[in-house]
Amino acid sequence: MANENVDDSIFKILVATDNHLGYGETKPNIAQDSFRAFEEILQLAVKNEVDMVLLGGDLFHESQPSSHSLQKCTELLKKYCLGDKPVAIEFLSDQSEHFSHLKNPVVNYEDPDLNICLPVFSIHGNHDSPGGNELVSALDILSSAGLINYFGRWNDLSKIEIKPILLKKGDTKIAIYGLSHIPDQRLVRLFQEKKVKMPxxxxxxxxxxxxxxxxxxxxxxxxxxPYDIIPEFINLVIWGHEHDCNIEPKQCTQNGPYISQPGSSVATSLSEGESADKHVGLLKVYKDTFKIISLPLKSVRPFIFDDIILCKPGTDDFNLDAPKEQAINDVKTKVEEMIQKATIKQEDNSTPLKPLIRLSVKYYTETQIFNGIRLGHHYENRVANPGDMFKFSNYVPKERRNRKDGVCAVDDTEFNDVSVLIRM
Incomplete structure (x- = not known):
């Protein structure tokens, strides 16, 4: 990739999924988190001089986003996607097939009435799917305004034929197959009945x-x-919906496609998977070779997830006279460690953000349970989620037992959850 001719043929694509614009907008502590992360994504696209941005669904958190969310998204797209810089990619397939939902079915950077310098292509997810009598998505509004290229939408779910968007840059040709969200059970059934075609x-x-x-x-x-229903000729899958960041491409089946899961750019649940650092991917494609460079999002609010097992009754450390007070003191010590960890993560940030803190508290006896909301309010000025910092689980060790196959002995542990965490 050294000479000029090769450079002119390298596709550079910024890939991201699950931006969830508008998440938490009614909560003052986190109201701007989704918009701040999305702006950083667009800034990274401009900084790295990408040819396009590819979004994997759930651009918005609600299918009918608030006026503020829609306005903020529009402002950001106008700020970073409009300009005089020429777009170097050629659109080779029939645009009317991909943008039939538009009155003027044309890719936005070829629209003579628009000055697009950064094309954005997006499918919809389960959060921003079309709704209402006319089945309109917020992406339809942005697409009609010429700010994004919304593709991969299917209204007839009795059969699906995904015709690829064909793009060319120099000697490199890319075919992008877009499949917006469909309920999983229905989609699996369509695959099994051979009613999903990707020519x-x-x-x-x-x-x-x-x-x-x-x-x-x-x-x-x-x-x-299942991985095995994805056609083997697919080289790379950009997988949206899952919020854990696993951006490094991996083959999950022999001879199967590589899969990259960028994850969400904002935490929408206090689950352990959401606490991992957030990244987007810089995808570079040259002919039949590719690589993805992981780009960390530095504007994301730090989220620290941890757990603590309280003292076991009957041991020397257990305070029989004041088990609740002992539990509170142990939890306070742990929370201080977590806040310090969040502070270290933001050492280079000129305007540090109050972190999200989630501590899983595993107790042996109900005498150790305390009011987590009341304790959380002591941290109102230091954390972003003082009202739901703690999750309680009953710690019940099972007797040591042998596996039926006799291979090894295990010491299983069961947790009876008091509250349920949803992993997206």
């Missing part, structure tokens, strides 16, 4: 990308998308 481009010179927004983790029979 492959005739020659082998195309780098094939599938962008979809579905369950990846096994959440029950037919309630997730």
């Amino acid at each position: 492959r481009v005739d020659d082998d010179d195309w780098f094939n990308i599938l962008v979809l927004h579905q369950n990846r983790a096994n959440r029950g029979i037919k309630n997730f998308i």
Whole structure:
């Protein structure tokens, strides 16, 4: 990739998913988090001089976003996507097939009435799917305004034929197959009935990308998308919907496609997976080779997740006279450690943000349970979520037992949850 001709043929794509614009906008502590992260994503796209941005669904947190969310998103797209810089990618496929929902079905950077310097392509997710009598998505509004290129939408779910967007830059050709969110059980059934078709481009010179927004983790029979139903000719899958950041491409089946899961750019639940550092990907494609460079999001509010097992009754450390007070003191010590960890993560930030703190408290006896909301209010000036810092679980060790196959002995532990955490 050294000479000028090669450089002119390298596709550079900024990939991100699950921006959830508008999440927490009614909560003063976190109201701007989703917009701040999205602006940083667009800034990274401009800084790295990418050819396009590819979004994997859930741009908005609500299918009918507030006027403020829609206005803020519009302002950011206008600020970073409009300009005189020429777009270097050619659009080769039939635009009317991909943008049939528009009165003027044309990719925005070829619209003579618009000055687009940074094209944004997006599918919809389960949070911003079309709704109402006319099945309108917030993405339809942005697309009609010429600010994004909304594709991969399917109204007839009796059968699906995904025709790829064909793009060319120099000697590199990319085919992007877009599949906006469809309920997983229905989509799996359509695949099993062979009613989902992804026609492959005739020659082998195309780098094939599938962008979809579905369950990846096994959440029950037919309630997730198995890897083996993805066509083998797909080179790379950009997987939206799952919020854990696993951006490094990996093959999950032999001869199967590489899968990259950028994860969310804002935490929408206080689950352990959301506490990992947030990243987006800089995808570089040259002919049939590619690499993804992980770009950390530095404006994201720090989220520290940890757990603590309280003292066991009957041990020397257990305070029989004041178990609740002992539990509170132990938890306070742990919270201070977590806040310090968040402070270290923001050492280079000129305007540090109050962190999100989530501590899983595992207790042996109900005499150790305390009012978590009341304790949380002591940290109102130091954390962003004082009202829900703690999750309590009953710690019940099981007797040591042998596995039936006799291979090894295990010491299992069961947790009876008082509150349930949802992993997206």
